[in-house]
Amino acid sequence: MQAEAIDFIRFTTVSPTTIKKMSVAKLIVPDTYNEDGYPIDGGLVDQRLGVIDPGLKCKTCGGRVKTCPGHFGHIELVRPVVHPEFAKTVYLLLQATCSNCHKLLLTTDQIADAQPLIKSIVQSEEVIDEANAASVLTTIEEEDRRMLLIKKLKAVKKCPHCQTQQPKIKLERPTFFYVNGTKLKPDELRDWLSKIPDEDLKGLGIDPLATRPEWLILTVLFVPPVNVRPSITLESGERSEDDLTHKLVDIMRINQRLEQDIDAGAPQIIIDDLWELLQYQVTTYFNNETPGIPVARHRSTRPLKTLAQRLKGKEGRLRYNLSGKRVNFSARTVISVDASLTINQVGVPKKIAENLTIPIYVTLWNVDEAKKFLENKTYPTVLNVITKEGIRKRITEANREEIIKLVEPGYILERQLIDGDISLLNRQPTLHRLSIMAHTVKVLPGRTMRIHVSATVPYNADFDGDEMNLHVPQSLEAQAESRYLMQPKDLMLTPRDGSPIMALEEDQIIGIYMLTRDGSVFDKEETSILMSSVGIYEMPEPEKNGMYSGKAIFSMMLPKTLDYDYKAGQNHVSIKKGKLVSGLISEKLVGSNGLLMLKAFEDYGSDYAMDFLINMAKMALRVTAKAGITISVKDYYNPDVVNKEKDAIVRDVEAKAAELATRFKEKKLDSLPGYTMKETLEIEIMAELEEARSMASMSLNKHIGPENRTQLMAMVKARGNILNFVQTSMLLGQQAVRGRRPSRGYKGRILPYLKRNDKSPLARGFVESSFFDGLKPIEFFMHAMGSRDSAMSKSLVTAQSGYLQRRLINAMQDFYVDENLSVKDASGALIEALYGGDGIDPTKERLARE
């Protein structure tokens, strides 16, 4: 259903007269259904308020469950009560007005002074000029001035109009008011408030048309329609009413008792008690978390969810139902890899493709094509037909032929998803815009959705059971936008800093390394396989000995016009006219910082960049498969030199730590500026122990070469770093708890096994064993402490940064770039005169720079 256009929404309070006008029934019976299970007239589920039982008809509009929108009723309160949420407003009004003449505690001149600045708030009739940033500034300023005015009013002791000395007014939360210590009952409050002149309200910025203060004291209570508070029928046939209904029953009961007691002339004390009880019931009806009063509970002691609770918070109406939308035409399943897809595609299980539909808008030009789909009895067929009148019909074998005859321009056919359709793929948490991208559909057998490995990075997905959501854009406009703006090939550069986000990963990087390193050659057969893997059916220039160099093979994927130079240390990459002349294609060029990727994207466009990436990946994987990237336990037995060096490192560190400790004991340690000697000792020991790890990695780097695949991985930056290798095969190093050496436990020691005041590194969490050797018991405990600490802090970071992101988005979501490249927000306020100071698109920032 198309929503009617809403121009604006105005918020006001409702007057008792309006309530009565809007109400279709005055409710008098504090009950719901009678013994026969039929709604009681004048009760809380009166049939004039709408119906929730199928079969019954609404007595107001005659509609049934699905057609009746529901109607409001009302309860007349015997005695007025304060609306708890407005108590603060009432308090403010009492303080701002005279207790005797009820005028604002300002002279007419002062009011006149205040008027113009308040006016623009009240008369926000005129739409705020979109381009006028100044208006926002003044509104904020006025807000402050209003607060100032109120502050000033609170300080006034004597009424400037009738010279009455002002009493002290107290608000006792949530709803009780005292004037000089005596209680002001709601009816007295109402009298006072109703006497405040309209003009004076304007002085406070309150629009008397939106809110007359006496409306804040309730005499009539609005009762929401039944379909706002539907009851549920349990299996036993018993009815269970909604919390709101329960609360309303409570209110009506007390209201009725109060009425009876008043009529019977009961003593004032009893009446006041009941009155207060009525106030309590109404207070909890609006907000059951009102501070200062006991929470109203269900029979099962579960707190009741009343009006405020329905709106509030993450599971409330606003955030859960209104900001969070549910959609049709979507699917969700586990994802897995498919190396033969492009990064632009998504493999959709046939089962899903059969159930998702995409509309064909039948026109003069596609009527035949559309009918062809309709004629299909199996898979790519039409599931539903929407006639010109907008009636949706399901296609069955029985009516197929008949419908084919009817279809003409103006009809909409809902056909099953086929190859080439556009779809949106999403993975939660949707942390940035690249978490939703448009992929073209490729229908595949199986039950999982398949994507290219390089497309996992923006989604932050892996294939250990991750699930993703697929959406099918229905309107042609949405489909076009998806195709032009949201395809991964066009989103290869991240808006974060403009660097490539989709690039070669892990073993692909090893593959490219093995392919292009100096001296890598392949025979004719291997070369043919490599070339055909990327769909090139010609051979590169052979070497003199009939072999083909890896560089030449790689060059076949480059455009013939590419010239590129890159230097990093000893690696001098030179590409001339599409030939890799010298150098090694490293992670720096094709990995996540991808300088070469950037170049390809800039000079040859997104389609080329995508193909380049995919081809490199394919070829690299062939190379790795051929070479065999494998590790064995043998790789972690260190050569004797390494073991010796490790021992030396550990002994050295221990000696140094001991020496520091002695110097500390003898008070000969020079303390670092700004630190005590004890802190200095800690810092220096930490630094020494930290040193052990880096010494160890140097030793590994020196003695173990790339024939060790773990080392190779770290070396070419495919996965992991040397530290991981060090920790597996040499030593774990210092463990940290809260960024320091473990220090808590028993007196003078951390574990009972240790001796008191043991100054050895071991006693403070230095682990000299490796994962491969296995940890000593002490080390194991220390390591567990460090692990627990980092696990804890990791979970805290996710929670905190999640909230941070929500706040940032909320603060900035309305900002957009205007036609003149300035940044504005929803109210038209100018945030930046020129976006980023240069007006450059963040995704193209690095292109622009390089």
Next chain:
Amino acid sequence: MSETEKTQFTVVPGEAVGTVAAQSIGEQSTQMILRTFHAAGIASVVTTKGLPRLIELIDARKKPKFPTMQISMEKGVESKYEKVRDIWRKLEDVKVKSLKLNVDEDFRTSSMVITLDPEKLSFFELTARQVVSKLSKLEGVEAELDGGAIKVKAKKKEGIKATRTTFVNILDTSVSGVPGINKALIQQNDDGTYYITTSGSNMEEVLKIDGVDKKGVYSNNPFEVARIYGVEAARNLIANELLTTIKEEGLTVSFRHIGLLADAMTYTGTIRSAGRHGIAGDKDSVLARAAYEETVKHFINASVFGEKDQLKGVAENILIGKQIGLGTGRIKLAVKKEDIKKLSEK
């Protein structure tokens, strides 16, 4: 850059740059650490780092948890250690207790005798007389010089505990130094010049000190900077601090995102936080505010003041189910009526 290149790289009008900025910063913050103390081994002033610092800045806290300053020296001073040391003496907060050699407390008469360390006195270029005059300014305290020692008599108070508090207060009295600065360290630049870092900050006072480069005083407290140099400076400070915090973690975020956030926090002329009491809480739209936090409060106030929601922002339009006015939703297609007629005739 050529004109064509420029257009090629320009942002597209309508782009939701705010959301992009928020996501870029937010996504990276997931990678951050939670610890205050990070850099071990380097002798420096303790500062908040990582996610807590990021939150501190975005929340626009009135005072950072660890305020700090970097103070550069004037041309003639910066390379002379002695002169820098003189300035350092003026900065460092010197308390009575850090000058004392010995203290004799008498709880019965509520008086104490403080013996001062002459070495320390001369180091800070102070005299015992100065200490006495500082102490005499305390309420209910009489101090007089007695040889090398200071006799202090406090007004008699009920109970030992109260007397004890008075004694502690006396010892904690600052004799010299800049209020608000607890610790100062002299540090050296790569080019051999000296500068001072402090823990605690007080820009007003530091700027008054001779020899301090008036253009080279840096504080990590945006409010302080805004007070002295104006919001524009505070904007730059916020952006710079955000950038450093992110960079320290080895993360990269384009400066335009950070700058936009800093601009959003300061464009009104005052520093506002990104939370419910700042940018999000000041929005024009009732619905946008209600959908964020403190739902009921916003509805209640909106009804009292008869507020009107113009439904211009993103949140409101999602709420009511309309297309948002950003990105492609910002572009409206206008067709002349007569053209429609022509089309329909065809």
